[in-house]
Amino acid sequence: MISDFFFPQPGGVESHIYQLSTKLIDRGHKVIIITHAYSGRTGVRYLTNGLKVYHVPFFVIYRETTFPTVFSFFPIFRNIIIREQIEIVHGHASLSSLCHEAILHARTMGLRTVFTDHSLFGFADVASILTNKLLKFTLSDVDHVICVSHTCKENTVLRASLDPLMVSVIPNAVVAENFRPLGYPNVYQDSSVTSPIDVRPPPPQHLGPHDTITIVVISRLFYNKGTDLLIAAIPRILASHPNVRFIIAGSGPKAIDLEQMLERNVLQDRVELLGPVRHEEVRDVMVRGHIYLHPSLTEAFGTVIVEAASCGLYVVCTRVGGIPEVLPNHMTEFAKPEEDDIVLATGRAIAALRANKIRTERFHELVRSMYSWTDVAERTERVYDGISGVLSEEEFYGYHAPGGWSATRGRAGVQSFALIDRLKRYYGCGIWAGKLFCLCVIIDYLLFVFLEIWSPRANIDIARNWPKKVTAPAVEKLTFETEVPIRKRSNRQREKNWES
Template sequence: MLSLMGMYWGTKPDGNRGDTAQLPRLVSDFFYPNMGGVESHLFHLGQQLIQRGHKVVVVTHAYGQRTGIRYVTNGLKVYYLPAWVGYQQATPPTFFAFFPILRCIFVREQIQVVHGHQALSPLCHEAIFHARTMGLRTCFTDHSLFGFNDLGNVVGNKVLKFTLSDVDHVICVSHTSKENTVLRAALDPQDVSVIPNAIAVSQFVPDPSAPDPNWITIVVISRLAYRKGIDLLVAVIPRVCAIFPKVRFLIDGAKRIDLEQMRENCLLHDRVRFIGSVKHHEVRNVLVQGNIFLNTSLTEAFCIAVVEAASCGLTVVSTHVGGIPEVLPPHMICFAQPEENDLVRAVMQAVKSVQMKEVMPMRQHAEVKEMYSWANVAARTEVVYKQVMRINTPPFIERLRRYYGCGLWAGKLFCIMAAIDLLFLVLLEWWLPREAIEIAPSFPTKKYKRIRQMTSDKSGGS
């Protein structure tokens, strides 16, 4: 996913942070109304940066009828760009097609730092590339883990090497993710920081009365893709249902053909319930209906879903992969290898734990609340922005040197692309000078907060 964060130093937007302020800009292929960990990360990070006195702008592609410029909670401004959407809500590579509109947005919003999220987002790579051509600072956050042993990963890693060879700083969501990114992009580990994800803990409060006392309910909330271990899930469910007659499954996910076939073949209609694709604000209402949360991912850099489940007081069962072992303490999670027999063992262990009432939901919620905070994530991200602002923008010849080191043939290709991009920028500056681009006014954050407070007071009084 791509996320861009732009910032400028100058008069603060709302006049309450001193002499300087930052204007973060988040641009991503993955943002609401699409659901996922990266989408949640961008939204909550943006909200916390607004609370810290920054003006925040999100850039993503259009979702159906949601196009143009929209404002969401607390004045978070979102640009939904018109674009064709390909596999898993990512835009296809266009190389230079987005440059004109991205340049206008960068100038219009007075962007100085572009922050890209997710290696699988072509929009992310293109935005960082064009931002460097314009002399802007850049940073990148990686949310996923990738291998080295197939053609897709080799090509993806080469593209990542191209992007990160000319970026000011890199952020990873776990130490495992940092190690993976450093190896894939041949980075200096000192140029990579680890800032974990978080959740809005206040939105994931347990409800001990919600689960059905006649059943032990196992909740699965996932995209149901191969990377999420859908094949393991298909194999595990019939075995668990055969062992425990009072266990049932509650599954959220849009792509579930294999699971529906399994339910038909094993006659588990009363034990496996599908609830479609749940919106993020409804996730808590689904989680609290369960006793156990099951995650069968084959690879994860962090996995916000297990934190949300733990905050709701569920016993978590997860595969021991990627950065998941860094997410929760051992007493909150039962680990299993990404293998059918071991997953069944871990689920059996969790079921027995629920039967013995070893988990105290409110106590577990309080522990999670102490561990994760979006305010902390925003503060640490802000430190990165200040750091990159102190870095001098390299001359174009230095950019060519960095790209040339990306490979015997790829390096030459990347240098040609950089030269074309610079010529394209010269053309754009002639065709639509910066002076002709209207500067966007800041959202009246303080006024908005006062109106919300007055409305809240009136509602409380009535």
């Protein structure tokens, strides 16, 4: 797994990479993560479950994105790949420079590659045009693409001119046990509860006409997250509903504008600003509220609204991007990305809660049944099997793909490693861009040949793998007869190690 965005920075992409990696490790795979160095984190770190993270020291330019150099990352990337005996490189996020460079280098080294897109982009502004051209360069030579929603898939297919057959939709998920409502039994620690069917949600909370309703907002305070809409809507919502207060957590360049609005309207006693919070603290903030407000202007999925619903909050969100695909209608109140409509939608949500029309205490079990990282890992594993040849074309795609085997792609959806075929694919990216992309690939290939001669693979030490867990069925198969020799053998080995 490779991306510029990973812990300790909080966020949806960061959480996605970590949760997916740990579940793949549980399924018997070896997973490492490559990201750039953060303040106080450089070198190799081990996380839970033996997950190894390489923090590569590279210059960061904007929003934790490294400076794109194209080729300077290749030597250390090749060293890590050979040391860890990697077979598949999985990049995340369109704005990650490390991700794009790693996919290019991995294809040059003859490795299978997968790309996951977590964002939506436009087609008209300069930044989107440049990003889309970069994405087209990377995805011209990738084996498979994963998107977190169907809207994200449509956006990515159009931006990178992809065959929809080679794009899968695998949504994000949440760890439901980490986002339990107040009063909900902890079924993972209570041994008396044998199955989720035995769990009964807490009794419904009835709100009176004068009870205080708390609206929670947890978001990065950036323009695309709708912070300007939030700033404009808060005074109007509080003026219309005297028994309503806000809790806002997050940081970003719009935090100053938010503080100025509170000063201007004298709302400090009704709006609590928490600043940045760690991901493990999100649940503690959410359970203090009744409504979660998400005024985003663009969103491919919106994991935070799933976390809010799992905590028993009624969600008010904008109908943009992939958000309408995330939760059922009875758990959400949708609004247009406009100030007036957000105020009206929030008013409807407040009225529905005061009338006790919404059974929010049932939301947790619904979210738990809909979203699971184990399911995401299984579906991602199927993608790996498909591009590696473990699954046949009919098994992977569900039917025989039109065109079948071709000279440039090999099996449908799986790219050929031949340099001439790669150049053909890059050459079709544009009149001028195609020639530039081909030049980059040729230089990358020559650099790879030079590295193979200058630093032979035989001189690179192979890293020892983290010991795998012994599964329950394997433990049950051990009998007393097989257990004793194993114990004796391990004791003799310890004696030999001690003598040496």
